[in-house]
Amino acid sequence: MSHDTHDAVQSGTTPSTPGPHTRRLKLLTVVATFGGLLFGYDTGVINGALPYMTDDLGLTPATEGVVTSSLLLGAAFGAFLGGRISDRRGRRTMILWLAVLFAVGTLICTFAPGVALMVLGRVVLGLAVGGASVTVIAYLSEVSPAERRGRLVTQNELMIVSGQLLAFLCNAVIGGIWGEAGGVWRWMLVIATLPAVALWVGMLAMPESPRWLASRGRFGEALAVLQQVRDAKRAEAELAEVRALAEEDRAAQTAGWRDLAVPWIRRIVVVGLAIAVMQQITGVNSIMYYGTQILTESGFDRDGALIANIANGVISVLATFVGIWLLGRVPRRPMLVVGQIGTFCALLLVGVLSLVLPEGVGRASVVLGLTVTFLAFQQGAISPVTWLMLSEIFPLKLRGLGMGVCGLMLWIVNFLVGLLFPILVAGIGISATFFLFAGLGVCAMLVARAIVPETKGRTLEQLEREFKRAGDPASATAEVTR
DSSP states (O other): OOHHHHHHHHTTOOOOOSSHHHHHHHHHHHHHTHHHHHHHHHHHTHHHHHHHHHHHHTOOHHHHHHHHHHHHHHHHHHHHHHHHHHHHHOHHHHHHHHHHHHHHHHHHHHTOOSHHHHHHHHHHHHHHHHHHHHHHHHHHHHHSOGGGHHHHHHHHHHHHHHHHHHHHHHHHHHHHHHTTSTTHHHHHHHTTHHHHHHHHHHHHTSOOOHHHHHHTTOHHHHHHHHHHHSOHHHHHHHHHHHHHHHHHHHHHTOOSGGGGGSHHHHHHHHHHHHHHHHHHTTOHHHHHHHHHHHHHHHTOOHHHHHHHTHHHHHHHHHHHHHHHHHHTTSOHHHHHHHHHHHHHHHHHHHHHHHHHSOSSHHHHHHHHHHHHHHHHHIIIIIHHHHHHHHHHSSOGGGHHHHHHHHHHHHHHHHHHHHHHHHHHHHHHHHHHHHHHHHHHHHHHHHHHHHHOOOOTTOOHHHHHHHHHHHHOHHHHHHHHHO
């Protein structure tokens, strides 16, 4: 029995048979994940553009941190607002608006004459990145069959790291050929307008999330969408389950902040916030944003660091492929813990060897090898599980709000890492900074073992009922009695 078939049986559904609906689902996934590609490119491009930008705009370590982290601050609010708006207006509509924001933010940054306008453009881009970080995975989660949800949702993570790799490659090529020309960083930035246009055009032809339509009582439209991405029998069975839960939620007459008074919902929000923080305090984005500077500090020259940094992007993509494969075969929770153990060991070794090895290409090569190892565990285990579980654990009526709140927390921590990393390196050095991240990783490991639930092999509706029963024994007893 295949792993997809096993998960379908475990969730109580019949595995989909191949047909036009499977091709439609694949096309939908590719188009929607252009949001992830933009997320990755716009967060990764600063890595190589920053050294050139520093010369042209006269940046200091403090303003470097502000320019880098302004996108992350925008992303925090983008995640929160994007989740709320997508609950009200729909996932597809929100993604269309985000495509426009990506293009506008990119153009502001490209033509920015100084720091102030650059920061404004990065905040606009951040709103788009944050909105995409929660809306795209909510959309994919809600159109995916239970047995393929892990694989399809994690393809967004693959597109994120592919976008970062594309940014690193473009930075290296543009820097290598036109590195002495003024304003070369502007060409690095403007490339992001192309996938923004592709996302907008592609989403015009894509349907709305069937589960969002059901949450609005639009069951006929929801069935029509499900029939595009399921065989006919599976579509009708799935709609019946979605409809029953949507009507139950509507009868409860709550769908907002008031729901936090409900113990089982409050517990899920706490778990979601913990998962979001755990992903960021490993310090992964210190490498994705400042990898070139880390390698320069370790002993590479600027051009060598730009080229060597491509290895970080390559391993991120390869590791994500491994992560997608693993998600179909192993439970989520152990995968998260193993990833945290691996990142902790890599961070600890970076700190130790940066202290004991003399500066030069030898030390830089060792640091590069360890950052690659770190990213293998981070992008192969922690990041895929993080984004997937955030798309799974929240009930339908609160999925946008819950993911928005957790996205807000994730991006605030990301913002703090981006802002403080250059300041910490300047103040206490690379070794102490990585020791700090390693210590935080131990805390994350302990929290993951204590509170993170297992979600593999269940439909979103089954998960909601299980969380509700676990948090409300009286409700569970009443349900059994009925």
